[in-house]
Amino acid sequence: MHDNNAMIRTILSLVVFAVSVAAVAGITAAAPLEVTFKQAAEVDGDAITIGDIATLSGESPLADSLAGQIVEQSPDPGRSIALDARTIINRLVRQNASLLSVLWQGAATVNVSRSFVTVSSEQILTAIDDFLEANRHRLPQADIRFIPDSPPLPINLPTGETSWQVIPSSPAIIGSSRFSLIYNVDGRVRKNFSVLGRVEAIAPVVIATKTLKYDEIISDDAVSVEPRDLGQIANPTGVTELVVGSVVKRTIPSGAAIDTTAIEQPPVVRKGELVKIFVTHKRMVLTATGIAKSDGRKDETIRVQNSSSNKLIYCRVNAPGVVEVTL
Structure with a gap:
């Protein structure tokens, strides 16, 4: 002993x-590497690393490597998740046994939130208004604005360099029933959604002051000019001179805007009418008379029978009672 x-x-x-x-x-x-888990952390990127949720003692290759280890995907912007420290430690140690020498300490649970930027309802509508203003050169002269069916909900985006694209449902813009918005952060698409509504474009248009019937010639007192929403009208015009004197192709109700496809210019030359034929050849101009074989509007090509030779020739309508042949 x-x-x-x-x-x-x-x-x-x-x-x-x-x-x-x-x-x-x-x-x-x-001294062993100390890793101390935080109770709460905020991240910017798409992935959560050890360096985001814990503090590491000292500076060493091991500390640098461990700090960059991804432990979970980040929540959506503005959201948070709870991470269990023990689960993270066990997973890392299984992957690398040398981490057994690390002194793990700190909070048992880490609450991780994702930083974000909010795009408000007003900012979304401003993006659409800015698009309309930037494309004004493509639009008719009118008081134009977008009226949503309901205010769009705000959206949360990750922090970073933000850009967006606005796409109307109609290539013509006027008549669009919705606008799609694509938001990018650092060049990556983060939000893609649509805002329902309509484009209002108020401008003066020609309307019928009375019901205009088929084959009626429109007189000056049958029309007037009033402000209307172009988005609700097909093929409108604001020039009365283009309407007065036209022939109605289909009935136009009183108070309705004149659809230019519902009217046409009357024939300048009528079928069976005697016409004067001008023949232009180089510097020479010859004349003859003939009979129109069909109705013809200005600049239309019709067949005319030469009164002297009875031959049928194609002529361009130039004016009332006048047709022209160019050789």
Whole structure:
């Protein structure tokens, strides 16, 4: 027993001596890497790393590598998730046994939120208004605005460089029933949605002051000019001169805007009418008379029978009672 106690005292003396020698020589054991989990953290990117949710002691290749390890995908902007520290530690240690030497400490659960930028309802509608203004050169002269069916809901986007694209449902813009908006952050599409509504374009148009019936010639007192929504009218015109004197192709109700496809210019030359034929050849102009074989409007080509030779020739209608042949 006495020998055993003497042996223990000898071993302890050697240990103390070794430690003393090491201290004198400036040799110390390396401190373990400490990883302290936070109770809460906020992230900007799409992935959550150890460096986002914990603090790491000192600077070393191991600390740098561990800080960059992805542990989970980030929640949607404005949302949060709870991460279990023990689950994260176990997964990392299974992947790399050397991490057993790390001193893990801190919160058992980390609440992680995603930073975000809110695009308000007003900002969404302003984006559509800006699009209309930028494309005004493509639109008729009118007081134009977008009227949504209901205010769009705000959206949350990740932080970063934001850009957006506005696409109307109709290539003509006027008549669109919705606008699609695509928001990009740092060049990546983050939101894609539509705002329902209509484009209102108020401008003066020609309307019928009475019911205009089929084959009726429109007189000056049968029309007037009033402001109307172009988005609700097909093929309108604001020029009365284009309407007065035209022939009605289909009935136009009183108060309705004149659809230019519902009217046409009357024939300048009538079938069976005697016409004067002008023949232009180089610098010479010859004339003859003939009989129109069909109705013809200005600049239309019709067949005319030459009164002298009875031959049928094609002529362009130039004016009332006048047709022209160019050789």
